[in-house]
Amino acid sequence: MRVNTSFEDDVLELITEADLVSLTAALIAAAGENPGGTEDATVKVLEAFCLGAGLVTATESVAPERPNFTAVLPGGSSPGLLFLGHSDVVPAGDGWEHPPFEPYERDGRLYGRGSTDMKGGLAAVAVALKALKEAGVELPGAVMFACTVDEEDLGIGIREYTRVHAGDANFSGCIVAEPTDLGTVIGCRGDSYIELAIQGKSAHSGRPADGRNAIDAAARIIELLREDHRELQMHQDPLLGAGSWNVGLIRGGSGTSMVAGECTVSLDRRLMPDDDAGAILAALQQRIIDAGISRDGISVSAWVSMEMPGFRTAEDHPLVRDAVAALADCGFESGIGGWTAACDGGFIARDFGVPTIVMGPGGLNDQAHQVNESVSISELVTAARAYALLCLRHRPDQ
Numbered sequence: 001m002r003v004n005t006s007f008e009d010d011v012l013e014l015i016t017e018a019d020l021v022s023l024t025a026a027l028i029a030a031a032g033e034n035p036g037g038t039e040d041a042t043v044k045v046l047e048a049f050c051l052g053a054g055l056v057t058a059t060e061s062v063a064p065e066r067p068n069f070t071a072v073l074p075g076g077s078s079p080g081l082l083f084l085g086h087s088d089v090v091p092a093g094d095g096w097e098h099p100p101f102e103p104y105e106r107d108g109r110l111y112g113r114g115s116t117d118m119k120g121g122l123a124a125v126a127v128a129l130k131a132l133k134e135a136g137v138e139l140p141g142a143v144m145f146a147c148t149v150d151e152e153d154l155g156i157g158i159r160e161y162t163r164v165h166a167g168d169a170n171f172s173g174c175i176v177a178e179p180t181d182l183g184t185v186i187g188c189r190g191d192s193y194i195e196l197a198i199q200g201k202s203a204h205s206g207r208p209a210d211g212r213n214a215i216d217a218a219a220r221i222i223e224l225l226r227e228d229h230r231e232l233q234m235h236q237d238p239l240l241g242a243g244s245w246n247v248g249l250i251r252g253g254s255g256t257s258m259v260a261g262e263c264t265v266s267l268d269r270r271l272m273p274d275d276d277a278g279a280i281l282a283a284l285q286q287r288i289i290d291a292g293i294s295r296d297g298i299s300v301s302a303w304v305s306m307e308m309p310g311f312r313t314a315e316d317h318p319l320v321r322d323a324v325a326a327l328a329d330c331g332f333e334s335g336i337g338g339w340t341a342a343c344d345g346g347f348i349a350r351d352f353g354v355p356t357i358v359m360g361p362g363g364l365n366d367q368a369h370q371v372n373e374s375v376s377i378s379e380l381v382t383a384a385r386a387y388a389l390l391c392l393r394h395r396p397d398q
Contacts, residue, residue: 007135011388014131020123020380021110023049025103027119028112034088038065039149042087046071046122046147053130055145062160066149073129073143073391079172080141081391082354083125084344086151086158089114095371109374116362120375121177121383122147124361128387141172143391151344154306158344162351169352173319173394175387176345179362182379182386184323184334186357187239190271190310191342194281195264196221197301202254202261211259212297215252218263220293221300222247224284225267237272239312239338244270270340273310308342311349311356319355319394326389327359330382334359359386 023045030041043059050057050071059067069087092100092113103112110120125145132139148157198218203211229245236242245267252263269280281304294300313320315336327334341364345356361379362368 024123028103039087040065043069069147071145075139075142078141082171082174111374115375117368121360124383128384174348174356176358177360187312187338191308192277193306194267198263203259214263215260277307309346309350326386
């Protein structure tokens with residue numbers, strides 16, 4: 001084994017565009033729409049590549065045909081780095097110029113559903129670890145690459161990963177390979193889903209006073225949310241903005257000529273890093289009571305169906321500094337910023353207490369979840385090389 005600091009050029013030469021395009025294309029073709037499919041085929045592609053690279057791999061079943069995947073580049077006993085990604089993609093939908101899971105190249109970009117979010121990021125991590133292994137580099141700590149299922153929906157994969165690995169997490173930092181246009185993201189808002197079930201009393205619409213209209217009650221609750229949203233926007237964080245409410249789904253009633261006896265509402269509540277969805281739910285329930293909505297024949301049940309924590313890492317943390325420097329040495333000047341989106345990295349920061357950043361190829365706002373999604377091939381190369389340099393240079397005792 002060879003000492004890492006002397007062989008950066010050797011490692012970078014082993015990272016090839018051909019490997020990155022080939023692996024990203026194979027991952028795109030493996031699909032993994034969520035909901036509507038499984039991630040098993042994607043994991044099999046990733047597993048085959050990592051096994052061929054000489055990494056230590058494992059799969060852990062989360063649900064039928066939905067395995068979490070890990071690959072480890074062995075190292076010394078010091079805390080190592082964790083690279084994190086997810087294997088699922090959002091449904092392709094209609095309107096594509098070409099079939100969404102038949103990847104193709106054009107004008108320096110690779111097209112297909114998941115190319116940016118985030119099959120390209122997965123490929124960049126895997127190719128970087130392959131190069132480190134082939135170069136015979138000895139790292140002070142092992143590097144783990146974890147790829148979880150269900151990030152695009154309820155996050156069952158990351159929850160299972162943190163549960164299973166709670167006792168053996170030995171990381172000095174986590175890099176989430178989500179698309180950031182190669183920017184270094186040091187903080188993300190979190191997210192939560194809050195469900196409301198409003199029960200009233202059905203009656204003939206000719207005598208609405210005989211009933212208790214659950215849709216009317218829902219409308220009053222939505223006004224409370226609008227007021228709270230306005231209050232939240234008055235306290236903007238320079239990096240992450242503010243928490244927010246969005247009414248995503250509402251269903252109620254049985255017919256136009258009937259007083260609606262029931263109504264359900266699904267809410268998206270974006271979280272600041274210190275927010276707790278349970279406390280937010282309790283506050284909402286109290287506001288509903290104080291407003292007199294849940295009385296006189298109206299009852300409201302509420303619960304949190306999903307919570308994804310936010311996180312924040314100090315701008316002067318060594319992990320941030322090393323990431324920016326690695327990108328610069330690969331020819332990319334990286335800005336430091338925050339995300340209003342959420343990602344699985346919040347679980348690593350919260351549950352493992354590990355400093356976390358997001359940095360990866362592709363554009364979140366202009367490509368992810370879009371028709372004709374694509375990723376820049378040059379960004380794939382830069383990301384893989386920066387990941388490799390980060391592994392070579394980062395020291396937990398810096």
